Amino acid sequence: MNIKMSKRLTILAMLLSMLSIAADKNIPLEVFAEPAKYKTIQISPSGKYLAFTYEDGTEVKMGVLERETLKPTAGFEFGENRHVVGFDWLNDERLSMTVQTRVGWLDGTNPRTYWAAANADGSNRRVLWDDRNLGSLTMIDTLKDEPDHVLAVRRMWLDGGKVKLFKVNTENNKQSYISDSPKAAAFTDPGVIGFGTDTKGNVRFALEYDNGEDENIPDDDTISLHYKNKNSDE
CATH class of the missing domain: 2.40.128 (Lipocalin)
Structure with missing residues (x-):
């Protein structure tokens, strides 16, 4: 048996095993229909923090945790229908985020985009750019x-x-x-x-x-x- 075939059989066996376990536990279908708790997660360059976005009502907010302790260090929210649509780590302790209004794709609402930055502990929050410019x-x-x-x-x-x-x-x-x-x-x-x-x-x-x-x-x-x-x- 060649190596590729062996790997395929191993993967197939693992999948069958997982399906068997799922069947034994009788997982309800509602579990698979639930929305994801987190939308995007990024680890900081140093590995010290985890930044993530999550839905809360009409908003998409962002939070930061210490990776080892999972202790929250900062939270960011921007109001009704305001979504953090993207973010990036700028260095070990600071990150940027792009924020927009999201209601519907065809409703013509001005997204009011702006680009902001803050430290991982929530301090020194600044708007770097606003589309009103x-x-x-x-x-x-x-x-x-x-x-x-x-x-x-x-x-x-x-x-x-x-x-x-x-x-x-x-x-x-x-x-x-x-x-x-x-x-x-x-x-x-x-x-x-x-x-x-x-x-x-x-x-x-x-x-x-x-x-x-x-x-x-x-x-x-x-x-x-x-x-x-x-x-x-x-």
Whole structure:
């Protein structure tokens, strides 16, 4: 018997065993229909904390626990129909969260998106970006050598949705424009639409898009990927 076949039989035996146990215990169908208690769970980079989101009525809230003791250290809630739709660990002790209003996909409700940050113990809570600023701010990388900072792409609708690269201090929300960000060619519209970084947080890639002569006809649209050599300034 070959190794692959042996592994398959082992897995099959385990599944049959599990089904047999389930049948013996006569688990009611209601158990499988119950909503999940937790939606998303992430462990902190140091392994000290667990952050998780969970439903509570019309809200999706977020909590933080010490991993070893399961002792709660912080809780975050934002009001009726407000959902934590995503979150990320920024460093060992701080995390960010994206919050939106969620009622129904087709009801036309303004999601009122904002991006916030807080420490794992619930202190130093700050809103880093609010969609009332008529644009968006999206993190693209954390900076291991600067744990209080992240790289983020900012789009302003008043600027035609063009993207610019900023370094954001998540402790005090100071945002610094990175002047050597990749620039679009003069003739492309909308121009650079995204950036990519290497493992050290250096911007090495830029994605450029051009609508062509007629923005309503996609046949003449072009997409270009630009790569910056490690030892180059261009």
